[in-house]
Amino acid sequence: MLPRDFFNLLRDQKGDGFEAFIREHMIPFEADMDKPMLGIAPDMLEELFEQVHLIMLVRLLVSRSLPRVCTAVGL
Secondary structure, three states, X not given: OOOOOHHHHHHHHHHHHHHHHXXXXXXXXXXXXXXXXXXXXXXXXXXXXXXXXXXXXXXXXXXXXXXXXXXXXXX
C-alpha cells in the first residue's frame, strides 16, 4: 500500500516537473473487474506484464443523480 500522501510527497520532490513526470510514467486504461483478466486484451496484458511495475486501482462510483447533486451544490 502507498502512503495516503504519496502524490503530495512526489509533488514536493518533483516540484514544477511533477505533472510531466506523471504523464511520462502513468498510463490510465479501462478495465472491468467483473471480467476475467479485467477484460484486458491479451496483447495489452502481455505489454503490461513486461513493462509495468505498479498497478493502481482507481474506482469511480457513477450515479445518475450526480449531475443534479453537482448542480445543487454549485459544481
